[in-house]
Amino acid sequence: AGIQLTDPDLSARVAAGLGRVEDLLERELISEFSFVTEAASHLMHAGGKRFRPLFTLVAAGVGPRPDAEEVVVASAVVELIHLATLYHDDVMDEAQIRRGAKSANARWDNSIAILTGDFLFAHASRLVASLGEDAVRIIAETFAELVTGQTRETVGPGPDEDPIDHHLRVLDEKTASLIDTCARYAGIFSGAPEEHVLALRRYGRAVGVAFQISDDILDICSTDSGKTPGTDLREGVRTLPALYTLGDPAADPRLRELVAGPIRSETDLAEAVTLLTASPGMATARQTLSGYADAAAAELALLPDSSAKDALASLVRYVMDRTR
Numbered sequence: 001a002g003i004q005l006t007d008p009d010l011s012a013r014v015a016a017g018l019g020r021v022e023d024l025l026e027r028e029l030i031s032e033f034s035f036v037t038e039a040a041s042h043l044m045h046a047g048g049k050r051f052r053p054l055f056t057l058v059a060a061g062v063g064p065r066p067d068a069e070e071v072v073v074a075s076a077v078v079e080l081i082h083l084a085t086l087y088h089d090d091v092m093d094e095a096q097i098r099r100g101a102k103s104a105n106a107r108w109d110n111s112i113a114i115l116t117g118d119f120l121f122a123h124a125s126r127l128v129a130s131l132g133e134d135a136v137r138i139i140a141e142t143f144a145e146l147v148t149g150q151t152r153e154t155v156g157p158g159p160d161e162d163p164i165d166h167h168l169r170v171l172d173e174k175t176a177s178l179i180d181t182c183a184r185y186a187g188i189f190s191g192a193p194e195e196h197v198l199a200l201r202r203y204g205r206a207v208g209v210a211f212q213i214s215d216d217i218l219d220i221c222s223t224d225s226g227k228t229p230g231t232d233l234r235e236g237v238r239t240l241p242a243l244y245t246l247g248d249p250a251a252d253p254r255l256r257e258l259v260a261g262p263i264r265s266e267t268d269l270a271e272a273v274t275l276l277t278a279s280p281g282m283a284t285a286r287q288t289l290s291g292y293a294d295a296a297a298a299e300l301a302l303l304p305d306s307s308a309k310d311a312l313a314s315l316v317r318y319v320m321d322r323t324r
Ligand code: FPP
Pocket: 084, 085, 086, 088, 089, 093, 095, 117, 118, 121, 146, 147, 150, 174, 175
């Protein structure tokens, strides 16, 4: 999932941790109602990357007690929260596909998808209680931030707001906030000193936004076959390269027209993808991505050398490399 574990000890610890996370997740799926268990298992087993637990387990290598049980429990909590938000997000986005499978709202219906999200959220809350009051407060604040980001995205930029600032803020709240919390839990529960926890958190924020920007870029430039480039454009979702294009009065007028949308045909979509790929807006988006990647790397430089730090550095390279 983008994190390279070259050290065998780290790799073994993380693999063992992921196994225990899987057991914890499995336990949280059991409902009195079999359809809820089924709907909750659906995305859990649909081949998620378990990126957040993996990231948390790796980051715990920065502290003196990476093996602490709390690190494993926290890793399961963040995955449950993430899963819960996906059920609700797919209802709001009317998404039909998630993780290569039918979304819960498409396979069942909106009520079941919403209830399943609530169910997972309730179980995450129960599990996090075992980690103590601070952990509960942290996840509550994170959850509030996720909701704020989702709301800010729904509302759109204000009349005096720069649409690019708005977009980056949504990415920070909607995605990076939970990565920050993964890093924070990892640092706290592995016993890392405060200054290292803070550096890890800032790293998590920066790499979280960078990852989302790389998704924005990949949507247009993706060369991996079988995936049509320009899905966001087709759906009228304005991602960073499109926003830079719209914000630049000197940009190619035909591209501005296409990006402003709506896209009316497959020919228009193909033209938009070709023009946007080679556009100054795309170049600026890549620069913004590099800025976040550099910021993430700079935070890592504040941490003592370790195999965990190397693995976290590989994630920054991955986020850059996947868009090349
Ligand atoms: C995915 O974004 C959405 C999020 C990461 C955050 C969603 C947050 C909520 C729905 C808050 C409320 C949740 C609950 C459980 C009360 P996206 O739609 O851009 O990404 P996608 O391509 O993965 O769908």
